[in-house]
Amino acid sequence: MDATVFGAWVATGLTLFIFSFLYRDNPLFKLAEHLYVGISVGYTIVKSYDTVIVHLIVKPIVEQGEIALLIPVTIGLLMLTRYVPRAAWMSRYAFAFIVGVGSGLAIPRTISSFILKQVEDTVRPLLSLAGSDGVSFSVNLLNPASNLNAIIILIGVSSVLFYFFFSIEHSGPGKAVARTGILFLMIAFGAAFGYTVMARMSLLIGRLTDLIEFSDASYGRPTLWLSIVTIGALILLARRSQQEPPEAR
Amino acid sequence: MIFLRRQLPLLITMITGLLFAGQYYVPHPASEQLLTSVTKWLQIIGGFALVLGVTSLFHQHAVKIRRKEAGWGYSLVLYAGMLGTIAVGFWANGKESVDGAMTAFGWVYSFMMVPLQGTMFAILAFFIASAAYRSFRARSREAAVLLIAAIIVMMGRVPLGEYLIPLSGDVSQWILNVLNASVRRAILIGVSLGAIALSFKIIFGVERSYLGGGKE
Amino acid sequence: MTFAERMLKIDRRIIFLVIGLCTLLPLLYPVGLPIKISPEVRSVYDYMEALPERSVFLLSIDFDPASKPELHPQAIALLRHAFRKNLRVVSMTLWVSGTGMADQLLTQVAKEMGKENGKDYVFLGWSPGGTAVIINMGQDLYTAFPSDYGGRPTKGIPVLEGVHSLKDVNYAISLGAGNPGVEAWYVFGKDKYRFELGGGCTGVIAPGLYPLLRSGQINGLIGGLRGAAEYESLIGQKARAVAGMDAQSATHVAIIVLVIICNVFYFNLRRVPRQQGHGTS
Numbered sequence: 001m002d003a004t005v006f007g008a009w010v011a012t013g014l015t016l017f018i019f020s021f022l023y024r025d026n027p028l029f030k031l032a033e034h035l036y037v038g039i040s041v042g043y044t045i046v047k048s049y050d051t052v053i054v055h056l057i058v059k060p061i062v063e064q065g066e067i068a069l070l071i072p073v074t075i076g077l078l079m080l081t082r083y084v085p086r087a088a089w090m091s092r093y094a095f096a097f098i099v100g101v102g103s104g105l106a107i108p109r110t111i112s113s114f115i116l117k118q119v120e121d122t123v124r125p126l127l128s129l130a131g132s133d134g135v136s137f138s139v140n141l142l143n144p145a146s147n148l149n150a151i152i153i154l155i156g157v158s159s160v161l162f163y164f165f166f167s168i169e170h171s172g173p174g175k176a177v178a179r180t181g182i183l184f185l186m187i188a189f190g191a192a193f194g195y196t197v198m199a200r201m202s203l204l205i206g207r208l209t210d211l212i213e214f215s216d217a218s219y220g221r222p223t224l225w226l227s228i229v230t231i232g233a234l235i236l237l238a239r240r241s242q243q244e245p246p247e248a249r
Numbered sequence: 250m251i252f253l254r255r256q257l258p259l260l261i262t263m264i265t266g267l268l269f270a271g272q273y274y275v276p277h278p279a280s281e282q283l284l285t286s287v288t289k290w291l292q293i294i295g296g297f298a299l300v301l302g303v304t305s306l307f308h309q310h311a312v313k314i315r316r317k318e319a320g321w322g323y324s325l326v327l328y329a330g331m332l333g334t335i336a337v338g339f340w341a342n343g344k345e346s347v348d349g350a351m352t353a354f355g356w357v358y359s360f361m362m363v364p365l366q367g368t369m370f371a372i373l374a375f376f377i378a379s380a381a382y383r384s385f386r387a388r389s390r391e392a393a394v395l396l397i398a399a400i401i402v403m404m405g406r407v408p409l410g411e412y413l414i415p416l417s418g419d420v421s422q423w424i425l426n427v428l429n430a431s432v433r434r435a436i437l438i439g440v441s442l443g444a445i446a447l448s449f450k451i452i453f454g455v456e457r458s459y460l461g462g463g464k465e
Numbered sequence: 466m467t468f469a470e471r472m473l474k475i476d477r478r479i480i481f482l483v484i485g486l487c488t489l490l491p492l493l494y495p496v497g498l499p500i501k502i503s504p505e506v507r508s509v510y511d512y513m514e515a516l517p518e519r520s521v522f523l524l525s526i527d528f529d530p531a532s533k534p535e536l537h538p539q540a541i542a543l544l545r546h547a548f549r550k551n552l553r554v555v556s557m558t559l560w561v562s563g564t565g566m567a568d569q570l571l572t573q574v575a576k577e578m579g580k581e582n583g584k585d586y587v588f589l590g591w592s593p594g595g596t597a598v599i600i601n602m603g604q605d606l607y608t609a610f611p612s613d614y615g616g617r618p619t620k621g622i623p624v625l626e627g628v629h630s631l632k633d634v635n636y637a638i639s640l641g642a643g644n645p646g647v648e649a650w651y652v653f654g655k656d657k658y659r660f661e662l663g664g665g666c667t668g669v670i671a672p673g674l675y676p677l678l679r680s681g682q683i684n685g686l687i688g689g690l691r692g693a694a695e696y697e698s699l700i701g702q703k704a705r706a707v708a709g710m711d712a713q714s715a716t717h718v719a720i721i722v723l724v725i726i727c728n729v730f731y732f733n734l735r736r737v738p739r740q741q742g743h744g745t746s
Contacts, residue, residue: 003351007360014361018368022375022481034323036365038330040562041303043362045335046354047561050343051591052296055612072290076297082461083304089254092460096258097265098294099459101287103448104269105600105653113652113682114441118434121680142419144426144679153679156431157438164439186391188432190398191424192672195689197377197399198406199535199668201716202690204374204488205709206534207367212492273657285604288597292609295593299561345565349572358565366530366562374716378484379477382723386731396728400721406691408498409714418501425675434676 008214012222015211016230026237028230122157125150156184259454266452333357398424467737469730480723487719491711500710505678506695509663509685512636513546520635521628522552523660525650526567527559528642532667533566536640538693538706539665540570543638546700548578553624554586555634557610559598559645564591568614583617587624590614595645596653603631603658631658640665647674651682665692 017032057073060066079094081087129135129147138146162174163181170178215223269287272280310324337353345355387393404410405421450456466474516522524543528536547554558567571588580586589610592598601609606628607620619625627633637660639650647664655662661684664674668689677683687696690713693706 003356007356011360011364015364015368018365018372022372023478030320030323031326032365033369034327035330035361036369037306038327039334039357039362039365041306042331042334042338043358043565044299044561045303045331046338046343047564047591048296048299048593049339052293052593054343055616056293056296056592060611068286069290069293072293075290076294079294079297079301080304082301088461092254092258093261094294095460096261098291098298099451100262100265101269101291103262103451104266104272105288105596107270107445107448108273109652109656110441110445113656114437115445117680117682118438118676121676122431122434141423141427144423144430149423149427152427153431153434156428157435160432160435161439164435182391183394184428184432186394187398187424188429188672190395190400191402191421191429193395193399194402194406194421195668195672197381197403197717197720198689198691198713200374200377201484201488201713202535202668202709203367203371203531204484204534204716205492205690205712206537206705207364207371208488208492208712209534209705209709210364210367281604285601285608288594288601288604289608291597292592292594292601295595295597299593345568346572355565355569359569362562363530363533363566367533370531371534374488375481375484378716378720378723379480381720382475382480382727383473383477385724385727387728396724400724403717403721407714407717408500408710409718411501412498422503425672426679429672430675430679433673434679437673437676 005219008219009222009226012211012214013226013230015207016223016226020230020234023234024238026234028233122154126154155180160184258460259457263452263454266448270452467734469733469737472730473727473734483719483723484716487715488712491715492708495708495711497707498711498714500691500694500698500707502695502699503692505686505688506692507685507699509638509665509687510546510696510699512661512663512684513543513550513552516550516552516635518551520552521633522547522554523631523634523637524554524556525559525637525639525641526556526563526570527639527646528667529560529562530566532642534709535667535690535693536642536665537566537570538690538704539640539687539696540567541574541704542693542696542700542702542706543640543665544571544574545578545702546696548574548580548585549700551585552635554580555589555625555628556586557589558591559595559649560642561591561593564614582615584623587619587622588614589619596649599631599645599650599653603654606630631660634660636661636663638663638665641670642667643670646670647683648677651677655682663687 014032014035017028020026021029057069061069075094075097078090079098080091082091125145125147128150129137137148139148140146141148143149159177159181161181163170163178163185168174211223215221269284272284310327312318313324314321314328334354334357337357341347341352341354343354344352345358346352351359385396385399387396401417402421402424404414405417405419411418447456451459513522524540524547526536526540544554554571556567556571558564568588568590571586572582575582575586582588590613592609594601598609606625610619612618613622631637631654637650637654639647639662641647641650641664647662647666647670650664651662654660662682663685664677664683665687666674666689668691671686671688671692674683674686674688678686687693690706690709694703694710697703697706
């Protein structure tokens with residue numbers, strides 16, 4: 001049997017087993033779920049070994065003599081001592097190094113990218129209001145770079161930042177700003193929900209497209225036959241669980 | 250001993266943290282070489298970190314099999330899947346295809362891992378629909394605003410919505426590029442400030458939970 | 466129980482069935498409505514169109530099979546465009562479980578467009594470390610990836626001639642499904658090494674990238690399956706993404722109808738006790 005055709009049957013079967021969860025939790029789903037975890041972990045291990053051990057460590061050290069790479073290997077091995085209770089304290093050195101370097105690398109880059117640049121872009125469009133030929137104001141709502149939108153963005157950013165500032169009470173004029181912030185937040189969350197729905201539906205569309213592709217006669221129509229098998233198995237399992245309670249009594 | 254177990258690791262964190270925070274501002278070739286070497290080391294250490302994550306999974310399911318707890322048969326399936334994939338992977342030298350031809354490892358990846366992972370996430374579509382029906386109710390003014398914004402964006406981002414109500418496309422673009430962008434910007438600035446504060450706390454030893462491992 | 470109460474407590478499997486049909490039927494019987502192109506996708510297309518031949522284009526395939534339906538069509542459309550423009554394509558991935566998929570899709574499109582591995586494109590493969598890989602590539606590409614995915618030493622591959630680090634890349638696009646993704650490529654890459662950066666992402670994280678789009682930190686954004694469909698329309702090769710748009714329309718309308726119905730029943734239920742109260746007083 002051709003490997004691709006056999007693969008199509010296996011892929012379709014596993015897909016339908018997981019879809020069977022929509023009817024109820026059942027052994028077919030649990031089988032597929034545990035298989036998924038096992039295969040993912042196995043794949044990660046193979047890839048890690050091939051990339052890290054063979055290509056990043058062994059080859060450079062043996063073929064190009066980069067002995068300095070023994071330092072990170074030592075640090076990595078120290079990290080693994082976390083699972084040996086007596087020696088677990090040695091793993092602290094590894095974590096101290098990783099976390100220290102990670103924090104150090106992240107601080108200036110985050111400040112530059114996510115704070116300075118973002119604040120700059122909130123304020124800069126307002127400078128274009130007063131150009132060399134006097135004050136101009138563009139009101140095109142559909143152009144995100146227009147002056148009206150720049151002011152809306154400024155109001156949005158400041159009111160939301162104020163809303164999350166819990167050190168002072170949101171009373172008086174502060175309450176109005178906080179309420180504006182909440183309004184902006186709700187609209188943004190609504191947009192996020194809309195996009196999440198779009199994303200999830202796209203994932204389903206992708207799987208069903210694959211199922212339809214595998215329902216072709218050239219593969220032996222696995223979608224059709226395996227759907228019958230899965231539904232039959234679910235009915236059998238439902239019947240068996242109905243018969244059990246009288247025995248338990 | 251306290252020094253070796255507690256003070257020295259914290260000292261290492263502080264020195265490395267300050268060193269690499271400062272490195273960003275030093276353009277000297279030696280500083281650039283330091284960055285290149287240490288990020289190379291991080292790649293290798295990252296590989297070991299992956300192994301760490303996997304070990305706890307082994308242990309959890311091994312215990313289940315040994316104690317013959319409920320569902321231990323499924324743990325056997327997990328182990329079989331894992332060991333089978335590893336065996337096939339090493340046999341193929343970790344390659345999914347050789348000169349255009351698919352290896353057994355590539356077969357397991359394409360016809361088992363990809364469909365399994367894809368479908369696990371595809372069924373979320375059904376749950377989001379049923380959750381939306383059960384709980385997406387306009388209980389308050391704010392919830393109503395959220396609802397209306399969601400409906401406008403859902404309409405505006407599909408061809409049918411733009412065909413039926415052309416305005417929904419323009420309004421959803423405005424919501425995304427102006428209103429949503431401003432809120433996300435504020436959240437980004439806020440979260441980044443928090444992350445930097447946490448990083449400084451870690452570097453100066455105020456926050457120690459990342460150390461773990463052993464007493465103290 | 467009133468009708469409204471019964472409808473609100475309806476078995477969720479009926480909703481599953483509705484969604485299933487709304488997805489399946491348009492896939493089997495497509496209609497093909499026109500797709501409007503959004504400015505953020507057009508920016509990516511225009512920038513790619515303007516790149517001279519043999520420019521270096523870096524495509525980072527930062528997703529795993531879970532996000533394949535949304536980002537795989539984006540990758541295919543971008544690669545088709547890049548190969549048509551005769552750009553030098555350098556590809557890699559930061560997500561371990563996406564490696565096989567990235568290798569397969571690159572090989573597939575290259576074969577379709579008649580491009581040669583080593584001369585027109587190279588797949589560097591995967592490396593652990595996430596953001597450390599990006600920094601390392603910015604310092605020295607050959608330290609980050611001493612060999613490509615096939616085991617060939619990267620020093621000396623014709624397509625990488627003149628490319629020492631990210632500073633020599635003309636345009637980079639990260640197709641990200643989370644972290645590390647587009648944001649990491651900006652913070653640890655473009656911030657210091659100053660190459661032009663575009664983004665492709667899933668629908669879940671797309672709204673969060675708009676601040677970067679507005680500030681010009683990324684020059685364009687291809688969001689979700691809809692973004693992929695727009696890009697396919699722009700390059701004139703409609704494929705899976707466009708085919709999925711009808712089903713997308715149907716499911717969105719289904720969800721909107723479900724939400725409106727549930728709110729109608731909810732308000733109905735809230736009004737009833739008040740009416741009963743008025744009746745008895």
